[in-house]
Amino acid sequence: MLAYTKTQRGIELPQTADFDLDQTLNCGQCFRWYAGEKGSYFGIVAGKWLRISADSETKTIVFHNTTEEEFEKIWIPYFDLEMDYGAIRRSLSDLDPVLACAAQYAPGIRILRQDPWEALCSFILSQNNNIPRIKGIVERLCQTFGDPVPGGYRFPEAKRLAKLSVEDLAPLRCGFRAKYLCSAAQLVENGTVSLSELETMPIEQARESLMQITGVGPKVAECALLYGWHRLECFPMDVWMKRAMAYLFPGKKIEDFGRYAGIAQQYIFHYSRQNSQVFDGFIKK
């Protein structure tokens, strides 16, 4: 069982190497968390506003003003707190020495269990885009079409977006991606793409299913399945990652990373971005 304590501030969790807020919330897997004071973050998940911070005095992660019930129901699953990322990191490290090196750069990364629909939309909006702007678009999407909740807005349901036209989405200023969002909403709403079935569907089939949506290619499908459906075997590949793989793991295939390939991918992504030697090795054409 997960060891947490209830205090005046909320719920507190002993700080470990396996959970780092910056690495987890600032790595491009989610777009609705904002940095607050003193290294804290705030965001809205499942209609609940949360402030979360690391307290170096008490050596705890603090989930502020949270009830036990809410913590159990929302935050444990969302932050995937019952999965042993330390064990996964060690087993991945045993697989390959270069991967072991990469893992050291972001040992505190966790793969969030985001809402599948929100993740799908977020990664549709992420294509050929940068993170600050993606965040802005997602925020406008929620403010414009999401139901209000204390602290902000929910992410709008597919049902709501399915009624909208490309013109209706103009306030988002998301450019050519508006028609992609419409396509996603309509295919989900008319049942062509079943959000619930994607959790257990064979991965190849799941990928094909998502790619029926106009604007969802292999990269977006892989990101959505990894970050939205927690399909950890998924390994988002872009030009950058292809080069990183060729440079760091010549001859190695994604399957070699096993069922936690997606976590390996996050380690590699962070490592490549932070290590200038690796960067110079493959990014300059």
Add this chain to the structure above:
DNA sequence: GCCCAGGTATAAA
């Protein structure tokens, strides 16, 4: 102003 962003659809080779 200029470059470009964790891509994809579409039209040529």
Add this chain to the structure above:
DNA sequence: TTTATACATGGG
């Protein structure tokens, strides 16, 4: 089947 371009917008 592989390789080039346009795409909308705005952050840096």
